[in-house]
Amino acid sequence: MRLYDIFLLAFRALWTHKIRTALLILSVTVGVAAIIALTSQTEGIGRNIISIFKSLGPDTVIVNVMSKRLTDLDISIIASLDGVRKAIPIIREVAAITLGDTQLNTVVYGIASYELNEILGDIKLIDGTIYQDTAVPLAIIGSQIAFQNTTSQPIVLPGQAIMVYTRGSFGAQAQSISLVIVVAGILDRYGAANLISPDTSIFIPLQAAQQIFNKMWYDMVVIKTNNVSSIDIVEESLRSIYGGAVNIISPTQIAQTMQNMITQTSLLLGGIAAISLIAAALGIFNMMLVTVTERTREIGTMKALGFKNKHILAQIIIEGLLIGVFGGIVGIVLGIATSYMLPGLIARGTAISTATPARSQQVRTFNPMTLTASISYEPYINPVIVFISLVLAILVSVISSLYPAWRAAKMDPVKALRYE
Amino acid sequence: MAEGPIVKLSDVWKVYLVGKVEYPALKGVSMEVERGEFLCITGASGSGKSTLLNVMGALDRPTKGEVFFENIPLSRLSSDKLAELRNRRIGFVFQTFNLLNHLTVVENVELPMIALGIPPKKRRERAIEILSKFLSHTVIYKRPLELSGGEQQRVAIARALANDPDVILADEPTGNLDSYNAHLIAKIFKELRDEGKTIVMVTHNIELTDYADRIAKLRDGQIVEIIKR
Ligand SMILES: Nc1ncnc2c1ncn2[C@@H]1O[C@H](COP(=O)(O)OP(=O)(O)OP(=O)(O)O)[C@@H](O)[C@H]1O
Ligand SMILES: [Mg+2]
Numbered sequence: 001m002r003l004y005d006i007f008l009l010a011f012r013a014l015w016t017h018k019i020r021t022a023l024l025i026l027s028v029t030v031g032v033a034a035i036i037a038l039t040s041q042t043e044g045i046g047r048n049i050i051s052i053f054k055s056l057g058p059d060t061v062i063v064n065v066m067s068k069r070l071t072d073l074d075i076s077i078i079a080s081l082d083g084v085r086k087a088i089p090i091i092r093e094v095a096a097i098t099l100g101d102t103q104l105n106t107v108v109y110g111i112a113s114y115e116l117n118e119i120l121g122d123i124k125l126i127d128g129t130i131y132q133d134t135a136v137p138l139a140i141i142g143s144q145i146a147f148q149n150t151t152s153q154p155i156v157l158p159g160q161a162i163m164v165y166t167r168g169s170f171g172a173q174a175q176s177i178s179l180v181i182v183v184a185g186i187l188d189r190y191g192a193a194n195l196i197s198p199d200t201s202i203f204i205p206l207q208a209a210q211q212i213f214n215k216m217w218y219d220m221v222v223i224k225t226n227n228v229s230s231i232d233i234v235e236e237s238l239r240s241i242y243g244g245a246v247n248i249i250s251p252t253q254i255a256q257t258m259q260n261m262i263t264q265t266s267l268l269l270g271g272i273a274a275i276s277l278i279a280a281a282l283g284i285f286n287m288m289l290v291t292v293t294e295r296t297r298e299i300g301t302m303k304a305l306g307f308k309n310k311h312i313l314a315q316i317i318i319e320g321l322l323i324g325v326f327g328g329i330v331g332i333v334l335g336i337a338t339s340y341m342l343p344g345l346i347a348r349g350t351a352i353s354t355a356t357p358a359r360s361q362q363v364r365t366f367n368p369m370t371l372t373a374s375i376s377y378e379p380y381i382n383p384v385i386v387f388i389s390l391v392l393a394i395l396v397s398v399i400s401s402l403y404p405a406w407r408a409a410k411m412d413p414v415k416a417l418r419y420e
Numbered sequence: 421m422a423e424g425p426i427v428k429l430s431d432v433w434k435v436y437l438v439g440k441v442e443y444p445a446l447k448g449v450s451m452e453v454e455r456g457e458f459l460c461i462t463g464a465s466g467s468g469k470s471t472l473l474n475v476m477g478a479l480d481r482p483t484k485g486e487v488f489f490e491n492i493p494l495s496r497l498s499s500d501k502l503a504e505l506r507n508r509r510i511g512f513v514f515q516t517f518n519l520l521n522h523l524t525v526v527e528n529v530e531l532p533m534i535a536l537g538i539p540p541k542k543r544r545e546r547a548i549e550i551l552s553k554f555l556s557h558t559v560i561y562k563r564p565l566e567l568s569g570g571e572q573q574r575v576a577i578a579r580a581l582a583n584d585p586d587v588i589l590a591d592e593p594t595g596n597l598d599s600y601n602a603h604l605i606a607k608i609f610k611e612l613r614d615e616g617k618t619i620v621m622v623t624h625n626i627e628l629t630d631y632a633d634r635i636a637k638l639r640d641g642q643i644v645e646i647i648k649r
Binding site: 015297306309310311413 | 474477479480499500503504505506507508512514518520522523527531532534535536537539579583
């Protein structure tokens, strides 16, 4: 008997029971689609978050003030630490701006112009220029501030002044400050892919920030280390100096931890989805046994006509294989389609929580996680997982048809022919 | 071609275990089926006709004794070898036709050739050629259940002939047919005999034994009489 013919007979047998076969294929499809759809979400979210952390450069360590005011002395101490290439002092104030009748939350960063590239990467200006490092409050502003959701034309142009309100300086004296800054340049869209969310931020010269906010200390220090391997030493030194008074973030390390977490989450979700394949396996097993029993006479006849036990065995196993292959392929298509539909559904589900009212400015301490919590990510379809799920689908279908196939193969032809 | 009888049974016993009781369906049957003869097997229900036919056709193994197919003792052959023997040398026809209803008529006829590994085009040609001897062309691509009983049994005969076997074993092939069709089938067997095939047919129908060369009477698992005509 030719292999081709075994496939042909298997296919014809499945085709006879179209609904039954379709249900079995569907059960495999659901399992495979679930594996792909779920893992592609975690992988996508993970890659998105990791890219945010990595956008600052792998050699970065960020120091955030908790209860200690970091002064110029601290900056020079930090700069002189082993492994540190440079320490960039930054002043940060949470603020609100009013443009027309809309109020908008923003963060004002005071940072030297020549260090801007260290936190923004490429400085992509769509209009205007970078500010000079003077006490004059010239600013470059994020694209969301300039465009205010209008797509084509910016509402604010270079040379224009905008009003900024803050709750005053870090600490207890919550006096409100309102100040006027003049737009020098407008940044292009950066998307969420940055720890610092440039799109909703305002950058002004460090001196200007010191004057306006009346601050002689810094809220954060971005440290660039000599190389990635120095990160540990630098972090250690910082801890021994400041203890819990500062919050130290190493994007690279976070990215690594995240990567591990995401891999584990993927495995967990994929595993849970894979369990549905066990249900599919039971379905196939049960249905195959029923089918084999129903086909007892047919099997007896085939044996009388000269089909060997191994032919019967192969035919039933290949019936299982075909279910697995079809189920797997349809599952992959469905899984990929679902993968791309899910982010939209998730975003809709969380839309309320991301659209925080403009007036609430409770977020006083810098938290990179909440600042980048806007959920927009591309699902990532891992070809390895697609392959594994296909293999699993086929394996599960073949394994669950082994016993029914064996039952069919070892049937006594005489008894099978007598079977009513 | 080998000399002597095509099938020879020597002291063949078939004992079934019913619960713990041994029930002998065949009790020491010794007989020969001559090459090219038309042999009828008759006997009461339960006398062991089907059992005898299955043992002759290498479908069942005797509990004791030996079956020779062209002097080859079948007990020495593996079940795969027996399958090959059935496939090439023996054709089965059953009372209930046993056509595969999810395949077309022509595909049913192709089945023994599929088992043998004959390529699709060649086997289709041959299947149509055999079918056209017994049936009109219109039935070729129908499903078996769309055919009358007589037509179905002729398809089954065409299928039995697919690999040009030497022996046709038919177990009450007319049992489900009316008198007209019963005679039609018996005539076909007679013609096949004339073309050189060996036919063994189990039947209850005394009229049909007229077509046979010899009639073997079975009672309680034993051959009680062989009538030569
Ligand atoms: N698998 C089995 N287990 C137990 N007894 C069996 C089995 N197969 C057949 N028998 C018994 O063996 C005897 C012979 O059976 P067989 O089918 O050969 O009879 P038969 O002559 O073909 O009868 P019929 O004319 O009704 O077809 C019967 O009594 C039957 O009950
Ligand atoms: Mg019988």
